[in-house]
Amino acid sequence: MLTVLRGGHVVDPATGKDSVGDVWFEDGKIVAPPAGGKADEDIDCSGHVVMAGAIDIHSHIAGGNVNTARLLLPELHRGIRARLANTPLSTAKWSTYETGRLYAQMGFTTVIEPAMAPHHSLQTHLELNDVPIIDKGALTVLGNDDFLLRQIRAREPESAINDYVAQTVGSVRSLGLKCINPGGCESFKENMRAFGLDDEVPFYGLTSRQIFQTLQKATQAVGIPHPLHLHMNNLGIAGNVQTALDTIDAAQGLPMHLAHVQFYAYGKEGSNAFSSAAAVFAEKINANPNITVDVGQVMFSQTVTISSDVLKQFNSMPGGSPRKGAIFDGDANGGGVVPYAYKISNYYNAIQWAAGLELFLLIKNPEQVFFTTDHPNGGPFTAYPELFALLMSAELRAEMMSRLPAEALEHTTLPSLKREYNYYEIAQMSRSGAAKLFGFTDRGSLAPGAIADIAVYKKSRDVAGMFRKAAYVYKDGDLVVKNGEVSHYKRGKTLHIAPRFDNNINKRLDAYYAELYGLPRGIFDVPDAALPHKDAFAEVACKE
Amino acid sequence: MSKATLDGKAIALDDAYRQAASILSGAKFPLVAGLGADVPGARAAILLAERLRGAFDHLASRDLLADLDVKRSFGMFTTTANEARVRADVVILVGPGLTKQWPGMLERLALEQAPVHGTHAGKPRQVIWLGPDAEEAKAVPGARIIPATLEEISGVLAVWRARVGGRRVNLEAAKLELVDGLAQTLKDAKFGCFVWASAVGLDALAIEMMQALVTDLNVTTRFTGLHIGARAGAAGVTQASGWMTGFPPRTGFGRGYPEHDPWRFEASRLIDSGEADAAMWISAFDGEAPSWTRSDIPLITLAPAGAAPARGLFIEVGQPGVTHDAVLMAQETGGMTLRTATAPSDAPTVAQVIDAIMAQVSEVSPC
Numbered sequence: 055m056l057t058v059l060r061g062g063h064v065v066d067p068a069t070g071k072d073s074v075g076d077v078w079f080e081d082g083k084i085v086a087p088p089a090g091g092k093a094d095e096d097i098d099c100s101g102h103v104v105m106a107g108a109i110d111i112h113s114h115i116a117g118g119n120v121n122t123a124r125l126l127l128p129e130l131h132r133g134i135r136a137r138l139a140n141t142p143l144s145t146a147k148w149s150t151y152e153t154g155r156l157y158a159q160m161g162f163t164t165v166i167e168p169a170m171a172p173h174h175s176l177q178t179h180l181e182l183n184d185v186p187i188i189d190k191g192a193l194t195v196l197g198n199d200d201f202l203l204r205q206i207r208a209r210e211p212e213s214a215i216n217d218y219v220a221q222t223v224g225s226v227r228s229l230g231l232k233c234i235n236p237g238g239c240e241s242f243k244e245n246m247r248a249f250g251l252d253d254e255v256p257f258y259g260l261t262s263r264q265i266f267q268t269l270q271k272a273t274q275a276v277g278i279p280h281p282l283h284l285h286m287n288n289l290g291i292a293g294n295v296q297t298a299l300d301t302i303d304a305a306q307g308l309p310m311h312l313a314h315v316q317f318y319a320y321g322k323e324g325s326n327a328f329s330s331a332a333a334v335f336a337e338k339i340n341a342n343p344n345i346t347v348d349v350g351q352v353m354f355s356q357t358v359t360i361s362s363d364v365l366k367q368f369n370s371m372p373g374g375s376p377r378k379g380a381i382f383d384g385d386a387n388g389g390g391v392v393p394y395a396y397k398i399s400n401y402y403n404a405i406q407w408a409a410g411l412e413l414f415l416l417i418k419n420p421e422q423v424f425f426t427t428d429h430p431n432g433g434p435f436t437a438y439p440e441l442f443a444l445l446m447s448a449e450l451r452a453e454m455m456s457r458l459p460a461e462a463l464e465h466t467t468l469p470s471l472k473r474e475y476n477y478y479e480i481a482q483m484s485r486s487g488a489a490k491l492f493g494f495t496d497r498g499s500l501a502p503g504a505i506a507d508i509a510v511y512k513k514s515r516d517v518a519g520m521f522r523k524a525a526y527v528y529k530d531g532d533l534v535v536k537n538g539e540v541s542h543y544k545r546g547k548t549l550h551i552a553p554r555f556d557n558n559i560n561k562r563l564d565a566y567y568a569e570l571y572g573l574p575r576g577i578f579d580v581p582d583a584a585l586p587h588k589d590a591f592a593e594v595a596c597k598e
Numbered sequence: 599m600s601k602a603t604l605d606g607k608a609i610a611l612d613d614a615y616r617q618a619a620s621i622l623s624g625a626k627f628p629l630v631a632g633l634g635a636d637v638p639g640a641r642a643a644i645l646l647a648e649r650l651r652g653a654f655d656h657l658a659s660r661d662l663l664a665d666l667d668v669k670r671s672f673g674m675f676t677t678t679a680n681e682a683r684v685r686a687d688v689v690i691l692v693g694p695g696l697t698k699q700w701p702g703m704l705e706r707l708a709l710e711q712a713p714v715h716g717t718h719a720g721k722p723r724q725v726i727w728l729g730p731d732a733e734e735a736k737a738v739p740g741a742r743i744i745p746a747t748l749e750e751i752s753g754v755l756a757v758w759r760a761r762v763g764g765r766r767v768n769l770e771a772a773k774l775e776l777v778d779g780l781a782q783t784l785k786d787a788k789f790g791c792f793v794w795a796s797a798v799g800l801d802a803l804a805i806e807m808m809q810a811l812v813t814d815l816n817v818t819t820r821f822t823g824l825h826i827g828a829r830a831g832a833a834g835v836t837q838a839s840g841w842m843t844g845f846p847p848r849t850g851f852g853r854g855y856p857e858h859d860p861w862r863f864e865a866s867r868l869i870d871s872g873e874a875d876a877a878m879w880i881s882a883f884d885g886e887a888p889s890w891t892r893s894d895i896p897l898i899t900l901a902p903a904g905a906a907p908a909r910g911l912f913i914e915v916g917q918p919g920v921t922h923d924a925v926l927m928a929q930e931t932g933g934m935t936l937r938t939a940t941a942p943s944d945a946p947t948v949a950q951v952i953d954a955i956m957a958q959v960s961e962v963s964p965c
C-alpha cells in the first residue's frame with residue numbers, strides 16, 4: 055500500500071530537509087514520490103511536523119537490575135487506569151509493555167538499553183522481546199571482568215583482546231560495548247570506596263585509564279560501529295569535572311561516547327562546595343569532535359537510580375529515598391538500585407538540573423550531544439517532552455529558574471544562556487545524529503530506502519504536549535499511534551552486531567569457564583530458541 | 599501422545615481446550631495458580647490471567663515473598679553462586695535442608711577450595727554452618743557448625759549482629775567468647791557471603807536480621823548474600839511477573855491493570871472464600887497438587903502424565919527441561935538459561951497449551 059503524508063513541515067536533517075513537503079512510503083519503506091503520484095492513502099499533515107521515528111541512545115528499560123527496581127518499589131508504580139483493547143499490560147506501570155506503548159506515543163521507534171551484563175544477557179533479551187512496537191538494542195558491559203583484566207595484565211597482544219571483545223559482543227547479541235566505572239566495581243569488591251581514573255585495581259594492578267583505552271581500541275579494531283560507551287569514574291561527586299576533562303584527554307583523539315555527562319559536570323564552588331562546571335566541560339567537548347555525549351538530564355521527580363556502577367550505588371544508599379536499596383555483586387559489574395527524589399528546592403538537585411541544560415545549550419553540534427535523562431536515573435523517559443520544551447524556550451527555563459534556590463543560580467551559567475533549539479536541532483539530536491552514533495543506515499532518516507518509522511506531531515505552543523502525544527506514528531509503515539494513543543501492538547526487532555573473530559578464542563574461553571566455574575560456557579548464551587519468536591533479532595553491519 | 603481427561607475420562611485435546619476456554623471465560627474472577635512452569639509458561643499464564651481479568655499466584659509464593667518482603671521493606675545485598683565460589687573467603691550457610699533445596703549447592707560453591715579471585719586468593723576459605731540438619735552437618739569438611747533450630751536462627755543472628763556492632767548481650771562467658779570469635783571472623787572477612795533458602799522455613803524476620811548484619815558488616819568490609827530460589831521455577835516466574843506487570847505473583851487484574859496484594863490474591867484464600875469462581879492449576883515440574891480444600895470450584899489442571907486429579911479437566915503437559923527445552927532461572931549462575939531436554943517427548947509445553955486455550959478466549963472489552 056502506498057501512503058503519502060501530505061503537506062507537513064518535514065524536518066529531516068539526514069537529507070537536510072526543513073520545509074513543507076510530502077513523505078511517501080510503501081511496504082514499510084520510505085519511497086521517492088512516484089511519477090504518477092496516486093496514493094492509496096493520503097494523509098493531510100498540514101500544521102504538523104513530520105520527522106523520522108526518534109532513537110533513544112541510552113535508557114535503562116530491561117534486564118535484571120531494572121527488574122530489581124520494579125520488585126523493590128511496588129509503591130512507586132501502582133496502576134491507575136485500565137488498558138485499551140488489543141494492548142495487553144500496556145497500563146501496567148514500569149512493565150515492558152507500558153515502556154513500548156509510552157515510547158511509541160512520543161514518536162520513539164528505537165531504544166537502546168545501555169547495560170547488559172554478559173552473564174545475564176538472556177533475561178535482558180527476554181525483557182526487550184516483551185517491549186512491543188519499537189525496535190531495541192543493548193550494549194554489553196566489559197571492563198570489570200576477570201578475563202579481560204587478566205588479558206591486559208598479561209600484556210596479551212591486541213589481537214587476542216579484540217577476539218575476546220568481538221566474541222562477547224556477538225555471542226550475547228549486543229549492539230556495542232559499554233564500560234562502567236572501569237575497574238571500579240572490581241575494586242569495590244576489594245573494599246575500595248572510591249576509584250579514580252589512575253587508581254589501581256587491586257589484584258590486577260591496572261588503572262581505569264588503561265582498561266578503557268584498551269576497550270576503546272578494541273572497539274575500533276573489531277569494527278563495532280558505536281564508539282566505546284563509557285560511564286566514567288567518580289560519578290556524582292563534587293569536583294568530578296576534572297575526571298571528565300582528564301578522560302577526554304585520555305581518549306587520545308579516538309572516538310568515545312561519554313554517558314550521562316551531567317553527572318560529571320560538577321565543580322566545588324560556593325558555600326556548599328558544589329557548583330556547575332558545565333561550561334568548562336562543554337568547551338572541552340566542543341574542542342574534541344571525537345567525543346559524543348548524552349546528558350542524563352535531571353528532572354524534578356521521584357525516581358530510582360539503576361546502575362552497574364556498584365561502588366557509586368553503594369555510596370548513594372544513605373541518601374536514598376525511600377530508604378532502601380539493592381546491591382548486587384555480580385560476576386563482573388553487578389548492579390545497584392537506589393530510589394531517589396530530585397527536589398526543586400534542593401540546592402544540589404537544582405545545580406544538577408541547571409548543569410544538564412547548560413551542557414545541552416553550550417555544546418554546539420547537536421549531533422555530538424544526545425537526549426537522555428539516563429532513564430530512570432535523572433528522571434523517567436516520559437519527561438522527554440518537558441525537556442524538549444525547556445530546550446526550545448528560554449522563557450520556560452527562566453520560569454523554572456525562578457523556582458530554584460537563589461543560591462544555585464549563582465553557581466551555574468544557565469541564566470545567561472538564551473539559545474533555543476529549533477525542530478531541526480531536536481531532530482539532529484534525536485534522529486540523524488543518534489542513527490549515525492550507532493551506525494544505523496536504515497533509520498533516523500526520511501530518505502527513500504529508510505524504514506518507514508515516522509513520527510508526526512501536531513504543532514502547538516504547548517511543545518511538551520505536542521511531543522508527548524504524537525498525532526501519528528508509523529512503525530515499519532504500520533500506523534501504531536493515532537492521536538497519541540497506541541491502537542495495537544506489533545513486534546519490534548532487537549538489533550545486534552556480529553563482529554568477526556578468530557575461533558581460537560572459543561576454545562580458550564571454553565577452557566577458562568571449565569577451569570574457573572566448572573560450567574559449560576553455553577549456559578550464558580542467548581540462543582534464538584530461547585526467545586518466544588523466531589524473528590526476534592536483526593543484524594546491523596559492522597565497519598569493515 | 600498427550601492426553602486430556604474430564605473427571606478422569608479421556609476427551610479429545612481440542613475439546614479440552616474449548617472447555618477450558620469456556621470455563622475460564624464464563625467465570626467472574628478466574629484464578630491462574632500453581633504457575634509451576636518455565637519462563638515461557640509463566641509468560642503465557644500471566645497473559646491469560648490478564649486477558650481474563652483474573653488473578654495469578656505461584657505455589658511457592660510464601661517462600662519467594664519472604665525474600666521479596668525483606669528486599670522491598672529493608673533492602674538486600676546479593677551475589678551469584680559463581681561469584682561466591684570464586685571470591686568468598688568466609689561463607690555462612692544459614693539453616694537446615696539447604697542441600698535438599700539445592701542439591702547442586704556444595705558442588706557449585708566448591709567450599710573446600712580456596713577462593714581464586716581477589717587479593718585474598720589462595721587463602722583457605724572458612725565455612726560456618728548455622729543450624730544445619732543432622733546429615734548435612736558433616737557435608738562440608740572443616741566447617742564450624744553452630745547448632746540451632748530453625749526458630750532459633752533469627753535470635754542467633756541478632757546476637758552476632760549485636761557483637762559485630764560492639765553492643766552488650768546477655769550471655770554466659772563461654773558462649774560470649776564463642777560469639778565474639780565468630781563476630782571477629784565476620785569482621786575479618788574480605789568478601790563474606792551468607793547463603794540461605796527461605797524455602798526451608800526461614801521467615802522474613804530472620805532474613806531481615808541476616809541482611810541487617812550484612813549491611814552493618816559492609817561499613818568496614820565487603821559482605822553479601824546468596825539466596826537459593828524456591829521450588830517449581832519460582833525465581834524465573836518472579837522475574838517474568840516483574841517485567842510483565844511490575845509485581846511478583848499474587849497479582850490481580852480485576853480493574854484492567856495489575857494490583858499486587860499478597861493477602862487478597864493468595865490462591866487458597868481466593869478459592870476457599872469463593873472469590874475466585876474458576877481455577878487453572880499449573881504444576882508442570884512434578885504435578886504438586888493445590889493446597890486449597892474446596893472442591894466445588896471448576897478446575898483445569900495442567901500437569902505431567904500421572905498427575906491427573908480425579909475431578910475436573912486435566913491437560914497433560916511436559917516437564918520443563920526434562921521432556922522439552924525450557925528457559926529457566928539457573929541457580930548456579932543466577933541468570934536465565936535455556937535448559938536442554940534430558941528425556942525429550944512430544945508432550946506440549948505449558949505455553950503451548952495456554953496459547954491453544956487463549957486462542958479461544960475472546961478479548962475482554964475495555965471499560
Ligand SMILES: [Zn+2]
Binds near residue numbers: 112114168428
Ligand atoms: Zn545509564
